[in-house]
Amino acid sequence: MKLRQWQSQCVDAALARYQTQSHFMCLATPGAGKTIMAAELAARLIAMGKIDFVLCFSPSSEVNDSIRSTFSKRLNKRFDGLMGAIGSVYTYQFLPSLTEAFWQLLRTHKVFVIMDEVHHLKGSLLTNANAWGEEVLLNIQYNAAYTLALSGTPWRSDKAPIVLSRFTEPDNTIHCDFSYGLKQAIEDNVCRQPNIVLIDNNKIKLETDQETETFASIAELLLDLRYSYQALINHHQIMHYMLNQSVKKLAEIRQSNQNAGGLVVAASIKHAKQLLQILVSDLKQSACIVTSNLKHPSRIIDDFRQSNTQWIVSVGMISEGTDIPRLQVCCHLSRIKTEMHYRQVLGRILRVNSDEAQQAWLFTLAETSLTEFAYRIDQDLPEQSVFIDHTGSQDLDLELPQSKSSKTIQADDGNELHVDLSGFSLPHTKGHASASYKSAIDEENTYNLALLGSYKEQIVRMFDNYLLSS
Known part of the structure; x- marks a missing residue:
């Protein structure tokens, strides 16, 4: 699929960042096309032999349907979690229900984990995490080959830290590895x-x-x-x-x-x-x-x-x-x-x-x-x-x-x-x-x-x- 300029630039930036670290945070204004960018990044990592599977998490089943369709089309493989699939997508609500057998997949294979609208995941430590953030800290943070966090609004109304995020001093604003704002999106006719x-x-x-x-x-x-x-x-x-x-x-x-x-x-x-x-x-x-x-x-x-x-x-x-x-x-x-x-x-x-x-x-x-x-x-x-x-x-x-x-x-x-x-x-x-x-x-x-x-x-x-x- 044809990429917008910002999507291509973001994929390149993520691949460069993954040479020295495993986590990448992308801020892109709502409506800019974050899912397509993420699917392209997954395809590139698969082609490079860097990952075996892709797991996506999102806040709703409606978003899941869109992710499943986009990834299946770009990767040209099933994305339903069944035998032979390249990956699957789950809601954040489902995270606490996943068993130890499921999480074992991340320890035995190279898995790329994508967290859409990551601001739903609260916590820098287990002591300040919500239930969903706790699962990420326990089972994903140190076990995934690579992680990608996506958000158009990278903050929480309760001012709590977002999982896996870095914050700048002294104002504690979130640090993003790539940002694509509304002004640029309008100029590019993306929004x-x-x-x-x-x-x-x-x-x-x-x-x-x-x-x-x-x-x-x-x-x-x-x-x-x-x-x-x-x-x-x-x-x-x-x-x-x-x-x-x-x-x-x-x-x-x-x-x-x-x-x-x-x-x-x-x-x-x-x-x-x-x-x-x-x-x-x-x-x-x-x-x-x-x-x-x-x-x-x-x-x-x-x-x-x-x-x-x-x-x-x-x-x-x-x-x-x-x-x-x-x-x-x-x-x-x-x-x-x-x-x-x-x-x-x-x-x-x-x-x-x-x-x-x-x-x-x-x-x-x-x-x-x-x-x-x-x-x-x-x-x-x-x-x-x-x-x-x-x-x-x-x-x-x-x-x-x-x-x-x-x-x-x-x-x-x-x-x-x-x-x-x-x-x-x-x-x-x-x-x-x-x-x-x-x-x-x-x-x-x-x-x-x-x-x-x-x-x-x-x-x-x-x-x-x-x-x-x-």
């Missing part, structure tokens, strides 16, 4: 240019029985510990607005690329079903849903990959490593707000294909962390960015008086909103909410909130030197 839309509201009113408070932004609202981000992403009219904006953008892209698709990242299975209902019933979109409780989620993802369906709604099933190049729009409504997850989600819409319209659009609420992540991606890329403030025409009234009963509220635009608040009463004074109390409220997604202002969109565009009208 699409990301456009990040931060959706806000400029007049948010909170009503209790005793007082009314007004906030000028979502970020300001969430400084009040009585109210959570999860409540916002579960509110019907907020979901509807964000989905509608995403649908408009996908429709625009599909005018020149009829096969373009969109991804909605949901917070829970219940949330995903609500989002699917809005897409299909209200916005008249073709859509499917994939969650962990379905019998064949991998089949659903593959069917969507090959189809012309407009949207797929996912709960944790389409994130790191899942390859669906026709995805070009993402509506981020997940409760997870870590930078690693954010960048992995963004990576789902950055993979280029042969279509004409190579655009990538990510829609999120302008919550503080998500806004910082957008700016941080921008700062990683030194080109001038363009920030466009766009105020939409839709006024939204979600006024919910605080009480312990079910209320129907008439919105300014004529829409009625029915919310059941039975069983909950929020504190009337600002203060530090206890973790258990806040968690209980989060579980039910019930908050007193009124958004009276127009929606505001800040668009972060990479590498544009001019303003684009909205």
Whole structure:
């Protein structure tokens, strides 16, 4: 298979490094094609007589399927772990189940071990390792002929060390033997240019029985510990607005690329079903849903990959490593707000294909962390960015008086909103909410909130030197 320039350079760098050490760490931006590079490196090591077998580990069965297909094609041999196969691929969850007889293979043969999305493996020592990292330290670290660690986001949200990694002093940043960043990937036409839309509201009113408070932004609202981000992403009219904006953008892209698709990242299975209902019933979109409780989620993802369906709604099933190049729009409504997850989600819409319209659009609420992540991606890329403030025409009234009963509220635009608040009463004074109390409220997604202002969109565009009208 034909390699991209960075893939060829990385293979050469790894082969050179393997002359003096057995471990190689590659950082490549999500969507750049790490699996193809790894398969080529394995093929070269086999041709040189350096290894007998290849073992791969990844975070999910969906990624496993992609690895199995790519390696089998490049090595021209079975990659299913059965008799006569050149290797196999397993999920990290399967690591603790592997027996001593399996690990004996690494002691009696020259085995090349590849760890995809290696940030899932925690620990520099057995004392600080997670279960998966412990297996690597015990059975792979000193027994594999060579190891290759791959990641597009080489850090952990808990700040813990990644297995087999080296860190620079004094700032403890991870040392990578080869790095291929987003800026270079965009310049090489390996990844699409990301456009990040931060959706806000400029007049948010909170009503209790005793007082009314007004906030000028979502970020300001969430400084009040009585109210959570999860409540916002579960509110019907907020979901509807964000989905509608995403649908408009996908429709625009599909005018020149009829096969373009969109991804909605949901917070829970219940949330995903609500989002699917809005897409299909209200916005008249073709859509499917994939969650962990379905019998064949991998089949659903593959069917969507090959189809012309407009949207797929996912709960944790389409994130790191899942390859669906026709995805070009993402509506981020997940409760997870870590930078690693954010960048992995963004990576789902950055993979280029042969279509004409190579655009990538990510829609999120302008919550503080998500806004910082957008700016941080921008700062990683030194080109001038363009920030466009766009105020939409839709006024939204979600006024919910605080009480312990079910209320129907008439919105300014004529829409009625029915919310059941039975069983909950929020504190009337600002203060530090206890973790258990806040968690209980989060579980039910019930908050007193009124958004009276127009929606505001800040668009972060990479590498544009001019303003684009909205």
